[in-house]
Structures are given as structure tokens and as C-alpha cells.
Amino acid sequence: MSVDLQTVKRVARLARIAVSEEDAERMTGELNAILGFVEQLNEVDVSGVEPMTSVTPMEMKKRQDAVTDGNKAADIVANAPATEENFFLVPKVVE
Amino acid sequence: MSDLTHLTISEARAKLRGKEISAAEITEAYLAAIDRANPVLNAYVAVTADKARDMAKASDAKLAKGEGGALEGIPLGIKDLFATEGIHTQACSHVLDGFEPRYESTVTTNLWADGAVMLGKLNMDEFAMGSSNETSYYGPVINPWRRSRVDTVVMPTTHQGDGGFVSAGGTKTQRTLDNAQLVPGGSSGGSASSVAAFLCAGATATDTGGSIRQPAALTGTVGIKPTYGRCSRWGIVAFASSLDQAGPIARDVRDAAILLRSMASVDPKDTTSVDRPVPDYEAAIGKPIKGMKVGIPKEYRVDGMPEDIEALWQQGIAWLKDAGAEIVDISLPHTKYALPAYYIVAPAEASSNLARYDGVRYGLRVPGKDIIDMYEKTRAAGFGREVKRRIMIGTYVLSAGYYDAYYLQAQKVRTLIKRDFENVFAAGVDVILTPATPSAAFGIADEDMASDPVKMYLNDIFTVTVNMAGLPGISVPAGLDGKGLPLGLQLIGRPFDEETLFQTAHVIEQAAGRFQPEKWW
Structure with missing residues (x-):
């Protein structure tokens, strides 16, 4: 399978990365090189093979359903580019 | 010291x-x-x-x-x-x-x-x-580390008499570091x-x-x-x-x-x-x-x-x-098949993990005309070429219609x-x-x-x-x-x-x- 310019622009939109016409053209070539490389996986007979979900056979650890952390609003917003009274500020999303 | x-x-x-x-x-x-x-x-x-x-x-x-x-x-x-x-x-x-x-x-x-x-x-x-x-x-x-070149150096020669007789002074090896x-x-x-x-x-x-x-x-x-x-x-x-x-x-x-x-x-x-x-x-x-x-x-x-x-x-x-x-x-x-499977699994996981860099919670923010524009401009300016390439591959292989052909196949090969x-x-x-x-x-x-x-x-x-x-x-x-x-x-x-x-x-x-x-x- 290979991608065309339109697909690259659509994927860039899904990934929320702005691309110029020139970027998109360059990426089309690069992505097709990588997709060409991974194509060989199709030769592998995977009938009856389960997809890997965990590389180490272990049961998911669960913790007690109790509050163990919190009251760190100031720490959480400390690195944000724009905040006000411990809220993150974003451009207007509701008219 | x-x-x-x-x-x-x-x-x-x-x-x-x-x-x-x-x-x-x-x-x-x-x-x-x-x-x-x-x-x-x-x-x-x-x-x-x-x-x-x-x-x-x-x-x-x-x-x-x-x-x-x-x-x-x-x-x-x-x-x-x-x-x-x-x-x-x-x-x-x-x-x-x-x-x-x-x-x-x-x-x-x-x-x-x-x-x-x-x-x-x-x-x-x-x-x-x-x-x-x-x-x-x-x-x-x-x-x-730099490459080095091993040269065989001929020792200085001496001229003797009118007949131009030349005697070689022997050789030695010398290691020279390359500048590259x-x-x-x-x-x-x-x-x-x-x-x-x-x-x-x-x-x-x-x-x-x-x-x-x-x-x-x-x-x-x-x-x-x-x-x-x-x-x-x-x-x-x-x-x-x-x-x-x-x-x-x-x-x-x-x-x-x-x-x-x-x-x-x-x-x-x-x-x-x-x-x-x-x-x-x-x-x-x-x-x-x-x-x-x-x-x-x-x-x-x-x-x-x-x-x-x-x-x-x-x-x-x-x-x-x-x-x-x-x-x-x-x-x-x-x-x-490990390397091709890796180049599906790793970018797929990376595209999900790197979704968090959105210009809201930490790091760089590039202003935009609305929130989507802000996300797109921030991520375009903030990520380098290789990172963008992998996010794009990951997003593509996880997107509707391609998941089975790429991601699921790669995870089976991984097994x-x-x-x-x-x-x-x-x-x-x-x-x-x-x-x-x-x-x-x-x-x-x-x-x-x-x-x-x-x-x-x-x-x-x-x-x-x-x-x-x-x-x-x-x-x-x-x-x-x-x-x-x-x-x-x-x-x-x-x-x-x-x-x-x-x-x-x-x-x-x-x-x-x-x-x-x-x-x-």
C-alpha cells in the first residue's frame, strides 16, 4: 500500500500537525519508503497466531480504590504556557 | 586531579x-x-x-x-x-x-x-x-572516537656519490587521527x-x-x-x-x-x-x-x-x-521481520503518547486563530522532522481501515x-x-x-x-x-x-x- 498527497494531508490533520504543500510532498515520499519497507510483513503466515498484548506474562496490577495523591493544582499548572487561577487557558472554543 | x-x-x-x-x-x-x-x-x-x-x-x-x-x-x-x-x-x-x-x-x-x-x-x-x-x-x-589511518612511513633516504645511489632508510608505521x-x-x-x-x-x-x-x-x-x-x-x-x-x-x-x-x-x-x-x-x-x-x-x-x-x-x-x-x-x-514490525508498533504507540504535546499543559505554544489552529501550529513548530515522520506513520497505521492490515499484523508477528x-x-x-x-x-x-x-x-x-x-x-x-x-x-x-x-x-x-x-x- 502507498499513500498519495491527499492522504498525507488528511493524516497530518488527524495528527494535528500543520504541513505546507512542500512538507506534504516530501513526507509522501518518506512515508512511502517506510510503508514499502514494512510491506514484507505480509509474507508472514500468522494464521492462528494471537496478537501480542503484553510482552511479559503478568496480571495487571491493581491498587486500592483510595485517594493517595492530590491538592497539587499549582504544581499541575506550573509549566503551562497560559493559566489563570489554576486553570489552563486555551483559545475560545465555544461561541 | x-x-x-x-x-x-x-x-x-x-x-x-x-x-x-x-x-x-x-x-x-x-x-x-x-x-x-x-x-x-x-x-x-x-x-x-x-x-x-x-x-x-x-x-x-x-x-x-x-x-x-x-x-x-x-x-x-x-x-x-x-x-x-x-x-x-x-x-x-x-x-x-x-x-x-x-x-x-x-x-x-x-x-x-x-x-x-x-x-x-x-x-x-x-x-x-x-x-x-x-x-x-x-x-x-x-x-x-575518531577514525585513524595507519601509514607506513619510509624513513628519509640518503644520496651517495655521483651515480645517484639511493639507500632506503627502512619503514615504520604511524597512526594518524582523522579529523572527520x-x-x-x-x-x-x-x-x-x-x-x-x-x-x-x-x-x-x-x-x-x-x-x-x-x-x-x-x-x-x-x-x-x-x-x-x-x-x-x-x-x-x-x-x-x-x-x-x-x-x-x-x-x-x-x-x-x-x-x-x-x-x-x-x-x-x-x-x-x-x-x-x-x-x-x-x-x-x-x-x-x-x-x-x-x-x-x-x-x-x-x-x-x-x-x-x-x-x-x-x-x-x-x-x-x-x-x-x-x-x-x-x-x-x-x-x-522484527525491524519492519517495530516500525509499525513503535510509531503507533508514539503517535498516541505524543498526543499530549498540545501547547496547553506544558512547553511551547504557538498562537492560532482557533484551538485547532493553535494545536497544529504548536506541533508543527515543536516537533522535528523525524518525530513528525513517526507520528504520521503511527497515525496512518492506526487510522480507520488500516488497523488490521498494519498494527494487528505487526502484533501477531511480534508474538x-x-x-x-x-x-x-x-x-x-x-x-x-x-x-x-x-x-x-x-x-x-x-x-x-x-x-x-x-x-x-x-x-x-x-x-x-x-x-x-x-x-x-x-x-x-x-x-x-x-x-x-x-x-x-x-x-x-x-x-x-x-x-x-x-x-x-x-x-x-x-x-x-x-x-x-x-x-x-
């Missing part, structure tokens, strides 16, 4: 405990070495001199009372991927500009609890995506370069597809990626969560064992951290390997592999045989790769010996690799299978190539059998000797 920087961790540990040297002295020696070398090698992106001095002072107080921890007073470098409280943590990306976390990663917390001293944060490929340390926002790291700058490998290029150039006693690193073992091989250092689940991933900037593991890069096998013991732990904050006590890895060093079964996988003999590497592999086999190991030919039939190893270990093989990399260090801005991303990816061809199967792997220096550059061998072990890796790697180290670059920087 600059030779303090040449002590291994085990040597420095003995001298610190014996009060022959102080933590303050050794820390100053490293800070001075960094000051001189870093403008050339670019291994550190942040030097924490004040913190290092404070930590060294505290270590000296503990050592005076005989209360020192396992790494008391040992100065270390930390890869920029580890969260360090109040200190530069950016995964060497522009998108995390100014990020100083309010928390500390579990691995570094463990190191400080054992008394280690932090010298600073080390350069790396952006988000650990790269094999040459050239994708860093902070520029490439330079390998302290080489990459240290990646993504842990800053870790490898700083350890090889004596800018820290040891370093933390991480390995998703070979990012500890490949740079270790290219710089003549020892690097181990432990079993998935051995070191906590909590507080390490995530790249591909099912593959990422932390481990050390060190100057010798013993130092790597000492560091891993401190880094590894059982951590309730990481659900993939495994509930197994951490053994004393150092105790495995020096144990005989007589009767050990060493597997040699035929699939690792690839087309176009340099003769030097094939010869090194044969030499490694001979050393282990001499030490009493039994050498057996084995087959890992799905080896060739088969792991099964190959399980079969070999079930047949009694204790450890597998392979080359660590398909080549020695290459030049900065190599044109071949710059023009074709897949060529760069092929650097990880021998290391990536280990991540896909979650196994431990160690890279140990084993010799120099014809141009005087270090080459490494890789040992792969059973899950959680890092002890066998240290034990066997030490046998190779004893036979091969240790390697250090000629100082030009």
Missing part, C-alpha cells in the same frame, strides 16, 4: 569509602572536564553544577559517618528523558521548551537514594527517536559520549529499539537494556510504552551491574513494573561460564555485513569456547518473534551471542542515511528483536575495526536473567580488554 575522572565506579567507590578521595573532589574533577569538553562534544544540554556540589557535600558527610549508600558520591549524567524535579527535562525537543517537572522519576529517585551525584542532563535524539543523536533540538553529539567527526549512535548519544569521554562516571539511558546498546557499541562502552518491567518507567518521557526500558551505560561490565542494581526496583507507580526482588548483579561477575550453552543465531549473518564485524563475532565465539562454554547453532526464523526466543531457551540455550551493530560509528550528516530514513533504521537490526520480545540484552566492547573504531558484541538472555549477561559479558571483557579513545578534544 583530572585523573579522578578515569576511575571506574567500583574504583571510585573503594577510594571514597577508604576516604582516599572525597565526593567533592571527584565532582569538581568531572565539572572541570565537562567545562573543557562540552563545547566540542555537546554531550550535556544542562549542567547542574550547584546541585552537584550540594549533593557531593551531603555525600561526604555521610561517608564521614560510614553511612554511604551503594553509589555514595559517584557523579552521574542523566539522559534528558528522565524527569528531574525543577531541572531541564525536555527529551531534547523544542515542544517541551522550558519544562521543569515538579516530580522526580523513579529511576533517578533510586539513584539519589543510593547517594549518587547529578552532574546534569544529557543530550539525546528528540523523544529518543534516532540512531545517531542528530535529531536532537540541541544539535548533534560528537563521538570522542563521527556520531556516537543514538538515541542515548549523550550518555555514551559522556561516559566514553570521561565526563561522568556512568549514565542513565533508555532503549526502545537499541538506544542503549547501539551507542554503547559505537563508543566502546558497556550498555545493558534489562528485561521489560525491571526498571520503572514512571517519570520517563514515553516514546513506545510496550518497548521502552531504562538501563545504564558504563565504562565496564562491573560498573553497569552496580548501576543497574540501583536503577531497578519494584514500583507501584508503574503497572508494568514486575514484582521480583532486584538481585545483586555484581555477585554474578567472575563466576565461571563452564558448561554454559551459548546460541549463535544464523539469521544475524546479514548481507553486506563488514568483514571486521564477522571476524569480531567469530572471535567472541572463540573466547567463550575457551572459557568452557558450549557453542550451539540456533535459528530465530522471524528475525528479519512469533518472541516465540522464536522461547523455543531456543526451552531447548536449553542460556545466552545468545550476536554482533551489536551492523557497522562502526559513521560520519555526522551521512548523506546515505539522510536521504533514506530506512537506512538509518537498519542500525537497529540486531538490537530491535530484543525489545520486541521484552528480553534483556547487553552490548560489550570486543575490539577495534581496521580504522581503529570500537565494535561491540551483544548478549541476549532469558527474561530477568541479567545475571547471566553480566557473567558472560565479563568473560568477553577480560579477553578483549577495555578501550578508550585517544584524547583530541
Whole structure:
């Protein structure tokens, strides 16, 4: 399978990365090189093979359903580019 | 006292405990070495001199009372991927500009609890995506190793008499360092370069597809990626969560064992951290390997592999045989599919993990006309080319209609790769010996690799299978190539059998000797 310019622009939109016409053209070539490389996986007979979900056979650890952390609003917003009274500020999303 | 920087961790540990040297002295020696070398090698992106001095002072107080921890007073470098409280943590990306976390990663917390001293944060490929340390926002790291040319020099000749009789004065050989700058490998290029150039006693690193073992091989250092689940991933900037593991890069096998013991732990904050006590890895060093079964996988003999590497592999086999190991030919039939499967699984996980860099919670924000525009502009400006490429591949293979063809197929192939190893270990093989990399260090801005991303990816061809199967792997220096550059061998072990890796790697180290670059920087 290979991608065309339109697909690259659509994927860039899904990934929320702005691309110029020139970027998109360059990426089309690069992505097709990588997709060409991974194509060989199709030769592998995977009938009856389960997809890997965990590389180490272990049961998911669960913790007690109790509050163990919190009251760190100031720490959480400390690195944000724009905040006000411990809220993150974003451009207007509701008219 | 600059030779303090040449002590291994085990040597420095003995001298610190014996009060022959102080933590303050050794820390100053490293800070001075960094000051001189870093403008050339670019291994550190942040030097924490004040913190290092404070930590060294505290270590000296503990050592005076005989209360020192396992790494008391040992100065270390930390890869920029580890969260360090109040200190530069950016995964060497522009998108995390100014990020100083309010928390500390579990691995570094463990190191400080054992008394280690932090010298600073080390350069790396952006988000650990790269094999040459050239994708860093902070520029490439330079390998302290350079190629050298061996010339046969004819001694001056003398003319005698009118007949023009010339007598040759004989020949001698002369080694000349080449000026070309080489990459240290990646993504842990800053870790490898700083350890090889004596800018820290040891370093933390991480390995998703070979990012500890490949740079270790290219710089003549020892690097181990432990079993998935051995070191906590909590507080390490995530790249591909099912593959990422932390481990050390060190100057010798013993130092790597000492560091891993401190880094590894059982951590309730990481659900993939495994509930197994951490053994004393150092105790495995020096144990005989007589009767050990060493597997040699035929699939690792690839087309176009340099003769030097094939010869090194044969030499490694001979050393282990001499030490009493039994050498057996084995087959890992799905080896060739590991790299293509990796280039689906790793970008898919990366595209999800990197969705969090949105210009809202931390780092860079580029204003836009609305929130979507702000996201798109921030991510376009904040991520480098290689990172964008992988996010795009990941987004594509996970998108509607392609998930089964790519992602599901790759995860099934991954099951088969792991099964190959399980079969070999079930047949009694204790450890597998392979080359660590398909080549020695290459030049900065190599044109071949710059023009074709897949060529760069092929650097990880021998290391990536280990991540896909979650196994431990160690890279140990084993010799120099014809141009005087270090080459490494890789040992792969059973899950959680890092002890066998240290034990066997030490046998190779004893036979091969240790390697250090000629100082030009």
C-alpha cells in the first residue's frame, strides 16, 4: 500500500500537525519508503497466531480504590504556557 | 586531579569509602572536564553544577559517618528523558521548551537514594527517536572516537656519490587521527559520549529499539537494556510504552551491574513494573561460564555485513569456547521481520503518547486563530522532522481501515518473534551471542542515511528483536575495526536473567580488554 498527497494531508490533520504543500510532498515520499519497507510483513503466515498484548506474562496490577495523591493544582499548572487561577487557558472554543 | 575522572565506579567507590578521595573532589574533577569538553562534544544540554556540589557535600558527610549508600558520591549524567524535579527535562525537543517537572522519576529517585551525584542532563535524539543523536533540538553529539589511518612511513633516504645511489632508510608505521567527526549512535548519544569521554562516571539511558546498546557499541562502552518491567518507567518521557526500558551505560561490565542494581526496583507507580526482588548483579561477575550453552543465531549473518564485524563475532565465539562454554547453532526464523514490525508498533504507540504535546499543559505554544489552529501550529513548530515522520506513520497505521492490515499484523508477528526466543531457551540455550551493530560509528550528516530514513533504521537490526520480545540484552566492547573504531558484541538472555549477561559479558571483557579513545578534544 502507498499513500498519495491527499492522504498525507488528511493524516497530518488527524495528527494535528500543520504541513505546507512542500512538507506534504516530501513526507509522501518518506512515508512511502517506510510503508514499502514494512510491506514484507505480509509474507508472514500468522494464521492462528494471537496478537501480542503484553510482552511479559503478568496480571495487571491493581491498587486500592483510595485517594493517595492530590491538592497539587499549582504544581499541575506550573509549566503551562497560559493559566489563570489554576486553570489552563486555551483559545475560545465555544461561541 | 583530572585523573579522578578515569576511575571506574567500583574504583571510585573503594577510594571514597577508604576516604582516599572525597565526593567533592571527584565532582569538581568531572565539572572541570565537562567545562573543557562540552563545547566540542555537546554531550550535556544542562549542567547542574550547584546541585552537584550540594549533593557531593551531603555525600561526604555521610561517608564521614560510614553511612554511604551503594553509589555514595559517584557523579552521574542523566539522559534528558528522565524527569528531574525543577531541572531541564525536555527529551531534547523544542515542544517541551522550558519544562521543569515538579516530580522526580523513579529511576533517578533510586539513584539519589543510593547517594549518587547529578552532574546534569544529557543530550539525546528528540523523544529518543534516532540512531545517531542528530535529531536532537540541541544539535548533534560528537563521538570522542575518531577514525585513524595507519601509514607506513619510509624513513628519509640518503644520496651517495655521483651515480645517484639511493639507500632506503627502512619503514615504520604511524597512526594518524582523522579529523572527520563521527556520531556516537543514538538515541542515548549523550550518555555514551559522556561516559566514553570521561565526563561522568556512568549514565542513565533508555532503549526502545537499541538506544542503549547501539551507542554503547559505537563508543566502546558497556550498555545493558534489562528485561521489560525491571526498571520503572514512571517519570520517563514515553516514546513506545510496550518497548521502552531504562538501563545504564558504563565504562565496564562491573560498573553497569552496580548501576543497574540501583536503577531497578519494584514500583507501584508503574503497572508494568514486575514484582521480583532486584538481585545483586555484581555477585554474578567472575563466576565461571563452564558448561554454559551459548546460541549463535544464523539469521544475524546479514548481507553486506563488514568483514571486521564477522571476524569480531567469530572471535567472541572463540573466547567463550575457551572459557568452557558450549557453542550451539540456533535459528530465530522471524528475525528479519522484527525491524519492519517495530516500525509499525513503535510509531503507533508514539503517535498516541505524543498526543499530549498540545501547547496547553506544558512547553511551547504557538498562537492560532482557533484551538485547532493553535494545536497544529504548536506541533508543527515543536516537533522535528523525524518525530513528525513517526507520528504520521503511527497515525496512518492506526487510522480507520488500516488497523488490521498494519498494527494487528505487526502484533501477531511480534508474538512469533518472541516465540522464536522461547523455543531456543526451552531447548536449553542460556545466552545468545550476536554482533551489536551492523557497522562502526559513521560520519555526522551521512548523506546515505539522510536521504533514506530506512537506512538509518537498519542500525537497529540486531538490537530491535530484543525489545520486541521484552528480553534483556547487553552490548560489550570486543575490539577495534581496521580504522581503529570500537565494535561491540551483544548478549541476549532469558527474561530477568541479567545475571547471566553480566557473567558472560565479563568473560568477553577480560579477553578483549577495555578501550578508550585517544584524547583530541
